[in-house]
Amino acid sequence: MKKFYTMLALLGTAFAASAQVTVTLSVDMQNQTVAAEGVHVAGSFQGWDPAATEMTDADMDGVYEYAFTTDTAATYEFKFVNGNAWGMDEGIPAPCAVNNNRAITVDPAVGDASYAVCYGECAACGEITVMFRVDMSQEAAISPNGVHIAGDFQGWMPGDTEMMDDDGDLVYTYTTTIDTTGTGGVIGYKYINGNGWTDPQDLLVGAECADAAGNRVLEITESTIVTGVAGTGAPHCFSSCGSCVAPTMVTFRVDMSTQEVISENGVCVAGSFQGWTPGANMLSDDDGDLIYEATLELAPGTYQYKFINGTDWGGGGAGDVDNELITGDCAAAGSDNREIIVGTESMEVLYCYNSCASDCVENPDPADITFRLDMANETVSADGVYLMGSFTSPAWQSGAIMMSDDDQDMVYEATVNISGSADIFYKFVNGVPNGADALEESGILVVGTDSTTFETAGCGVPNGFGEYNRKHTRSGVAEVLGAVCWNSCLNCAGGPADVADLTAGTLLAYPNPFEDQFIVEVNAVAEVASIQLVDMMGRVVLSQNVMGAAHARVELNTSTVATGVYALELLAGDRRTVMTVVKH
Numbered sequence: 001m002k003k004f005y006t007m008l009a010l011l012g013t014a015f016a017a018s019a020q021v022t023v024t025l026s027v028d029m030q031n032q033t034v035a036a037e038g039v040h041v042a043g044s045f046q047g048w049d050p051a052a053t054e055m056t057d058a059d060m061d062g063v064y065e066y067a068f069t070t071d072t073a074a075t076y077e078f079k080f081v082n083g084n085a086w087g088m089d090e091g092i093p094a095p096c097a098v099n100n101n102r103a104i105t106v107d108p109a110v111g112d113a114s115y116a117v118c119y120g121e122c123a124a125c126g127e128i129t130v131m132f133r134v135d136m137s138q139e140a141a142i143s144p145n146g147v148h149i150a151g152d153f154q155g156w157m158p159g160d161t162e163m164m165d166d167d168g169d170l171v172y173t174y175t176t177t178i179d180t181t182g183t184g185g186v187i188g189y190k191y192i193n194g195n196g197w198t199d200p201q202d203l204l205v206g207a208e209c210a211d212a213a214g215n216r217v218l219e220i221t222e223s224t225i226v227t228g229v230a231g232t233g234a235p236h237c238f239s240s241c242g243s244c245v246a247p248t249m250v251t252f253r254v255d256m257s258t259q260e261v262i263s264e265n266g267v268c269v270a271g272s273f274q275g276w277t278p279g280a281n282m283l284s285d286d287d288g289d290l291i292y293e294a295t296l297e298l299a300p301g302t303y304q305y306k307f308i309n310g311t312d313w314g315g316g317g318a319g320d321v322d323n324e325l326i327t328g329d330c331a332a333a334g335s336d337n338r339e340i341i342v343g344t345e346s347m348e349v350l351y352c353y354n355s356c357a358s359d360c361v362e363n364p365d366p367a368d369i370t371f372r373l374d375m376a377n378e379t380v381s382a383d384g385v386y387l388m389g390s391f392t393s394p395a396w397q398s399g400a401i402m403m404s405d406d407d408q409d410m411v412y413e414a415t416v417n418i419s420g421s422a423d424i425f426y427k428f429v430n431g432v433p434n435g436a437d438a439l440e441e442s443g444i445l446v447v448g449t450d451s452t453t454f455e456t457a458g459c460g461v462p463n464g465f466g467e468y469n470r471k472h473t474r475s476g477v478a479e480v481l482g483a484v485c486w487n488s489c490l491n492c493a494g495g496p497a498d499v500a501d502l503t504a505g506t507l508l509a510y511p512n513p514f515e516d517q518f519i520v521e522v523n524a525v526a527e528v529a530s531i532q533l534v535d536m537m538g539r540v541v542l543s544q545n546v547m548g549a550a551h552a553r554v555e556l557n558t559s560t561v562a563t564g565v566y567a568l569e570l571l572a573g574d575r576r577t578v579m580t581v582v583k584h
Contacts, residue, residue, distance in 0.1 A: 019071060019108045020069045020108070021069065021070060021071070021106065021108045021110075021111060021112050021113065022067050022068075022069050022112045022113075023067065023068055023070060023076070023104065023106055023112070023113050023114070024065060024066075024067040024112070024113070024114040024115070025041055025055075025065065025066050025067070025078065025104070025114075025116075026063055026065045026115065026116040027039065027055065027063070027064050027116075027117060027118070027119050028062060028063045028116070028117070028118045028119065028125045029057075029063070029064060029082070030062040030063075030125050031118065031119065031125055032119050032120075032316075034082065035083035035084075035088060037051075037083045037084040037085075037088075037398070038054050038055070038083075038084065039054070039055045039064040039081070040052075040053055040054050040080070040083070041053050041055055041066050041078055041079070041080050041081065042078060042079060042081055042089070042465075043076055043077055043078025043079065044076050044078065044465075044466070045068060045070070045076045045078065046068075047465075047467075048463075048466065049397065049434065049440075050081045050083075050084055050086050050088070050397070051084035051085060051396075051397040051398060051433070052397075052434050054066075054084075055080075070108070072106075073107045073108060073109070074105075075103055075104070075105045075106075076103065076106065077098055077099060077101040077102065077103050078102050078103075078104070079092060079101050079102055080102075082119065082314075082316065083314075084398055085394055085395055085396055085398055086325060086336075087314045087315070087395070088314045089313070089314060090119055090120045090313060091120060091270070091276050091313040092120075093120070093121065093122050093129070093224040093275055093277075094131065094224075094226050094272055094275045094276055095129050095130070095131035095175045095226060095275075096175075097272075099334055100276075100304065100337060102115070102117070120313070121223055121224055122175075122224050123177045123223075124177075127177050127178075127223070128177065128178045128179075128180055128220055128223055128224075128225070129175065129176070129177055129178075129223065129224045130175070130176060130177075130178055130218070130224075130225045130227065131174070131175045131225070131226045131227065132149055132163065132173065132174045132175075132176075133173050133226065133227055133235035133236070134147065134149075134163065134171070134191045134235055134236055134237075134238055135170065135171050135234070135235045135236065135243065135244040136165075136170045136171070136172060136193070136238050137170040137171075137237075137244050138237060138238065138244045139193060139200075139238055142170075142193065143193050143195070143199055143200075145195040145196075145199070146162045146163070146194070146195060147162070147172040147193060147194075148160075148161055148162050148163060148191070148192045148194070148195050149161050149163055149174050149189060149190070149191055149192070150190060150192060151187055151189025151190065151216075152187040152188050152189065153178045153179075153187055153189070154176075158192050158194075158195060158196050158197050158199075158201075159195035159196060161174060161176075162195070163191075171235050172191075178220070180220050185219060185220045185221075186217060186218070186219050186220070187217075187220070188213070188215040188216065188218075189215060189218065190202040190204070190214075190215050191216075191238055191239075193238065201239075202215070202216060202238070202239050203239050204216060207240075207241050208241055209236075209241035210241075224275060225275070226274075226275040228243075229241075229242055229243045229247070231297055232247045232273075232296070232297040232298055233272070233273030233274060233296075233298045233299050233301070233303060234247055235299075243299055245300055245344075246344070247298060247299055248297070248298055248299070248300060248342050248344055248345065248346060248347065249295055249297060249346040249347075250296050250298045250340070250342055250346070250347055250348070251293055251294070251346075251347070251348040251349070252269045252283065252294055252305075252307075252349055253283075253291055253292070253293040253348065253350040253351075254267065254269075254283065254291070254292050254293075254307045254351055254352075254353050255290065255291050255350065255351070255352045255353060255359065255360045256285075256290045256291070256292060256309070256353050257290040257291075257360045258352060258353065258360045258361075258363055258420075258421065259309060260420070261309075261321055262290075262321070263309050263311070263319055263320050264319040265279075265310050265311045265317065265319045266282050266284075266292075267282070267283045267285075267292040267307065267308065267309060267310075268281055268282045268307070268308050268310075268311055269281050269296075269306070269307050269308070270306065270308060271303050271304055271305025271306070271337075271340075272303045272304050273296070273298050273305070274296075278308050278311055278312050278313055278323070279311030279312065281294055281296060283307075291350070298342045300342050300344055301341075301342055302339065302340070302341050303339070303340050303342065304335060304337040304338065304339050304340075305337060305338050305339075305340065306323055306324040306326065306336075306337050306338055307323070307324050307351075307353055308320075308322075308323040308324070309321035309322050309323065310322070310323075324336075324338070324353065325354065326338055326354070326356070327425060327462065327463065327469065329356055330351075330356035331356075331461075331462065334462075334466075336463075354421070355423070361422065363419070363420055363422060364422050364474045364475060364476025365419075365476040365477070366417055366418065366419035366476075367417070367474065367475070367476055367477050367478050367479065368416070368418075368479075369416055369418055369472070369474065369478075369479045369480075369481065370413055370414070370415045370480040370481060371387050371403070371413065371414050371416070371426070371428075371481055372411055372412070372480070372481055372482065372483035372484070373385060373387075373403065373412045373413075373428050373483065373484060373486065374410060374411050374483045374484065374485050374486070374491060374492045375411075375412060375430070375486055376410040376485075376492045377486065377492055378430060378486045380430065381430045381432075383431045383432045383437075384402050384403070384432070385402070385403045385405075385430055385431075386400040386401060386402055386403060386428065386431070386432065386433055387400065387401045387414045387416070387426060387428060387429075388401070388428075388429060389424060389426025389469075389470075390421075390424055390425045390426065391416065391418045391424050391426070396433075397429075397433040397434050400429060400432075401414050402414070411483045418474060421474075422473050422474050422476075423472075423473055423474075424471070424472050424473075424474060425460075425461070425463075425469040425470065425471050426469065426472070427440060427443070427469050427470055428440075428486065429441070430486070441486065442467045442487065443455070443460050443463075443468025443469065443470070443487070444468065444487075445487055445488055452489075453468050454468035454469070454470060454471075454489060455468055457488075457489035457490075457513070458513030458582040458584070459471065459489035459582075460489070470484075471565075472580055473565055473567060473580050475569075475578035477578065479578055479579075482579075508520070508521040509581055512582060513581070513582040513584045514558060514581065514583055514584070515558075515583065515584055516557070516558055516559040517555060517556060517558055517559070518556055518558060518581070519553065519555055519556075520553070520554045520555075520556060520568070521553050521554075522546055522554070529570055529572040530543060530544070530545050530569075530571045530572075531543065531544050531545075531546055531554060531569070531570055531571075532568070532569045533556070533558070533566050533567075533568055533569075534567045534568075534569060535562075535564065535566055541561055541562075541566070542556060542558065542561060544556065562583070563583050563584060564582070564583060565580060566580070566581050566582070566583065567580060568580070568581045
């Protein structure tokens with residue numbers, strides 16, 4: 001009998017471990033004009049696809065919902081999208097941001113979980129969220145009873161509300177939702193080094209940030225507030241209206257010369273140093289050179305930020321255009337934001353809008369690019385194969401282009417006339433994008449215990465959501481890209497795929513990426529030709545002549561060439577063949 005009860009206990013444990021729980025995500029859109037494409041949610045639970053998961057508002061109350069089930073304990077990051085593409089997603093205020101996303105922790109042992117919020121806010125619509133911060137670094141000691149806050153919002157109880165320092169930087173924080181009814185939009189509070197009125201506390205009598213009783217005063221002007229010294233990213237120093245560390249002057253500059261439209265509302269910068277509030281920090285272009293700038297006082301530290309062409313995320317306001325989506329070497333790890341490390345010396349940053357380059361290079365001429373994908377090793381979806389990217393209209397899934405295989409050689413092609421930025425990002429989809437059975441390239445290839453990504457292989461960059469996009473730098477002339485194998489930078493034979501076959505001849509370069517040398521093979525050049533390596537500023541960094549021949553093989557010494565992305569050009573008279581190469 002004991003064995004029978006033991007078996008029942010084990011079965012019960014197994015059932016509990018596999019129990020399904022429901023996770024419900026809700027967003028109140030009453031303060032938004034809902035996009036024609038609907039409201040979506042994207043997150044780690046569904047592959048960060050902004051168009052795959054539409055939310056519904058069955059009772060038409062303006063609150064959209066989506067629910068999914070899981071039997072796994074995990075923390076899911078996500079964000080809401082007013083539309084169905086990146087750039088239409090919400091900005092997450094600092095008090096509720098996790099890696100610039102929202103987050104919900106689910107534990108099947110606890111039960112169902114839910115998350116409800118106002119779009120672009122940290123609480124329900126109409127509620128006020130405040131993150132209080134105090135810097136204790138100048139105090140001789142921190143009380144063993146911790147650091148607390150007391151104020152109007154919690155009944156002035158000195159030991160009820162403890163502040164936390166999770167990252168150990170001696171800046172203690174507490175986030176709460178405040179009901180300002182009856183307060184006149186102003187609340188009083190103070191910090192306590194301990195948990196009682198006999199412990200050291202803010203002594204601000206007569207100070208510029210205190211009321212007559214010596215309490216700190218916070219005026220409620222926004223729905224989400226991060227307390228700190230006005231005009232800086234610094235928290236208040238304990239018992240001071242200022243910061244513990246002298247702020248650093250940081251000048252943000254962005255070159256808008258390659259943007260077809262600059263918002264009538266202006267250009268601004270937003271980041272973790274100011275609560276990710278679009279429109280709060282405007283940049284100016286007083287000399288009309290299309291370089292917009294502003295100088296801010298920031299406390300030393302590491303911040304993420306981005307520039308905005310307008311005053312709202314994703315071009316959400318009238319007259320607004322968009323915000324940056326940063327990819328490549330200058331993107332903060334795991335995000336599509338820029339990152340800045342502020343020290344004690346004044347500093348300046350300058351970037352071309354939406355680029356990692358400091359100077360804008362004039363966009364190449366519009367030109368046709370033929371994309372080629374070899375599906376010989378795959379089972380092709382009955383719905384076909386698609387190309388999507390930053391250049392489709394609309395961008396990515398919604399504007400995906402069906403590819404064709406007219407000669408039935410399993411190499412699918414699509415030709416697109418592309419204008420604008422030199423750098424384009426894309427990936428292939430086996431099936432209709434967002435379809436139930438569609439499979440997008442991840443940019444991660446695992447063979448046995450080894451894994452390769454588009455980034456390590458040199459043909460792509462992280463997309464900010466744990467996967468990778470392909471990247472190509474346009475030349476401004478017609479290009480035919482090499483036939484790549486599905487989810488690989490190589491062809492299906494395992495060799496270099498980036499072969500261009502245009503009027504100047506056939507060009508092959510390997511290895512790609514390369515280090516101190518690489519091989520260039522040229523076929524069908526009927527005259528003297530020149531091989532050039534051109535950097536992203538348009539400068540020729542290496543060149544060598546090739547005599548006309550049925551086949552020529554040239555070894556280039558690139559030991560003096562800096563790491564980066566280059567255009568390899570074959571020039572023969574007025575004809576030109578171009579391919580992209582990368583030096584590691």
